Amino acid sequence: MANKGLFASAIARLMPVADTVNREGAPAYAYGPEHKLAQLAATGTLADTFYGGAEAQLADVLAAAQACDPAFVAQAAVYARRSGAMKDMPALLAAYLTVAEPDLAIPVFDRVIDNGRMLRNFVQILRSGQVGRTSLGSRPKRLVQHWLERASMPQLMAAATGKDPSLADVVRMVHPKPADAGRRAFYGWLIGRPYDVAALPAEVAAFEAWKADRSLPLPPVPFEWLTAFSLTAEDWAVLATRIGWQALRMNLNTLARNGTFDVKGVTEAVAARLSDAEAIAKVRPMPYQLMVALDQARASVPLKVQAALEDALEQSLVRVPKVPGHVVVCPDVSGSMSSPVTGYRKGASSAVRCIDVAALVAAAMLRTNRDTQVVPFENHVVGVRLDPRARLAVNAAKLAAIGGGGTNVSAPLATLNAMRAAVDLVVIVSDNQSWVDSTKGGATATLREWNEIKRRNPAAKLVCIDIQPYGTGQAPQGRADILNVGGFSDAVFDTIARFVSGDTRDWVGIVKQVEI
Incomplete structure (x- = not known):
């Protein structure tokens, strides 16, 4: 019989040779620039990982972007945001395009910067100097202005949570032109300048009134604005029916700690919201987020609510082939x-x-x-x-x-x-x-x-x-x-x-x- 080892080696020589080494120094195959950029866009979070630091990851993504056609950079940014639900990488690539291909930056901005957090990420990255500029510049400034002008009042209020930069910082940078007296008053209230109290949007006016008189109903503002104050179990019960689906998923232990589930009907209402197929399809939560929410739910979270989380997990995986x-x-x-x-x-x-x-x-x-x-x-x-x-x-x-x-x-x-x-x-x-x-x-x-x-x-x-x-x-x-x-x-x-x-x-x- 022929020597198996000899002929196995001959066959092995016909296979593609490993052309690089991995982070452990072992043989591996290098991804081409486009694949590497797509991988970074879909999995990179600009944070330290087991094998490397955030600075190295930032350098890798910018080098990969420079090695690719700007059109592919644009596609990777949109894919990462729309399909991968990523945050930092799409904002980084959108910011990069404002320098590398300004005309492409416009449609990418519209597809990627889809909420206030993404807007603040975009502004923060541009001002950092990492993509080649330390200020917004005229075109990016107009993009941010247009976002502020098109945003609804609930979107602006949601954007007003968070900092570094805060929405107030962004408004001070780009000086949006308010379309009406209500928006002018909101911007004044936001950045601490004089404003027409009578023109203040109804939601913000209700918030100011509630701060002065806590016996009034909870105002329809982002729940983060309210949780800085002492709330009753009944207040939390109202919030449980009002906050966004993801915020509800993330705050089950908080609701339990504040006695919310002791309020009649809240357990059933929360369970119904968490397992609602239409809401899950719209939000598209990461399956792993639901698994962790299940794992972290304490015993004080009712079993009916935990079962609804598990149902949501099953629904989030309908795409498994x-x-x-x-x-x-x-x-x-x-x-x-x-x-x-x-x-x-x-x-x-x-x-x-x-x-x-x-x-x-x-x-x-x-x-x-x-x-x-x-x-x-x-x-x-x-x-x-x-x-x-x-x-x-x-x-x-x-x-x-x-x-x-x-x-x-x-x-x-x-x-x-x-x-x-x-x-x-x-x-x-x-x-x-x-x-x-x-x-x-x-x-x-x-x-x-x-x-x-x-x-x-x-x-x-x-x-x-x-x-x-x-x-x-x-x-x-x-x-x-x-x-x-x-x-x-x-x-x-x-x-x-x-x-x-x-x-x-x-x-x-x-x-x-x-x-x-």
Whole structure:
């Protein structure tokens, strides 16, 4: 018989050679500028990560943007905001375009700067000097002015929460022209200048009256304006029916702590709001946000409300594709996956870890595809028993509780090869900084194991989901059977569904379909 090792080596030489090293110094494949920008836009939060600082991430995204056509930068910005629900990166790319391609900045601003927080992000980034200017400049100033002029009074009031810069700071910078006496009075009230009390918008006038006489009904203003004051359980009950869906999801423990659920009818009203399908479809909460809200809900939050949260979680995952055949999902449970998915920020780090997102993707795929095989890995494959009939949150929590060890992305593929498993789709969810399986040359261990799977399963497809923005992967781009995609919103499931159904575009191609 011919020497297997010799001929295996010959075959390996035909595979694409790893052309860079990852953050662990192990062989990897570098993403091209467009893919790298798309990955940064969909997963970058301009915060410290396990393998790098915020400054390095900022430098990476600006370098990637400069290496791309401005039209693609515009598409990446809109994709990140509209599909990925990102905040800082879309604002950064919109600000970058005001220097790199001012004409493109106009439509991108309109698509990306869609609320007061995004407006303040945009202004903060421009004034920082990081994109090449330290002031707004005439065109960006007009864009901000137009946003203020078009915004409704509720939008302006919502924008007036937050600082650095505050909405008052923004108004002082751009000097918007008030269209009527009411808006003129609002701007005067906002920045502390004389104003016509009689012309003050009704909501703000009601707020000022309520501050003077707390026996009056709660005014219809952002709840953050009210929580600086002492509120009764009945006051909180009113707010529970009035605040936005996301604010409700985030403040369940606050409502419980203030006795809100003891007020008759509040529990039922809150549960109905949280599980309302129309509201969920409109807000499109991140699935992991709901999983964390469930995990953090204290015992004082009624079970009916917790059940509504779980229902909302199930509804948020309607985009998880149902895939025919043998599906294998491989969540990375190594030590680096314990870092916050949105990075470290002093006093503001997310409680959601990368491993939580990976576990949720695996549990969601299992829920939709009951025969899915879940193969967690770190240094090696980790055995865990999951019940496909169990609640999604239960399986996700079981996976997220593993944790620890080094990163070996090829381990689950090697296990499938050892089992000679039949495979149609493999989904790997990782930061892709594999090093335990480091090779001395040639292709990565992940690609070698995948090619062996393909030899037995010619129609099989591999999806590698990046949830951290490091610019490299363990499988190369440019193959019809491999998809590298970044992000942790439900847009990832859309992309997987397209790929499985035969869409031949890579992720960059999907981003390029975005209309500006």
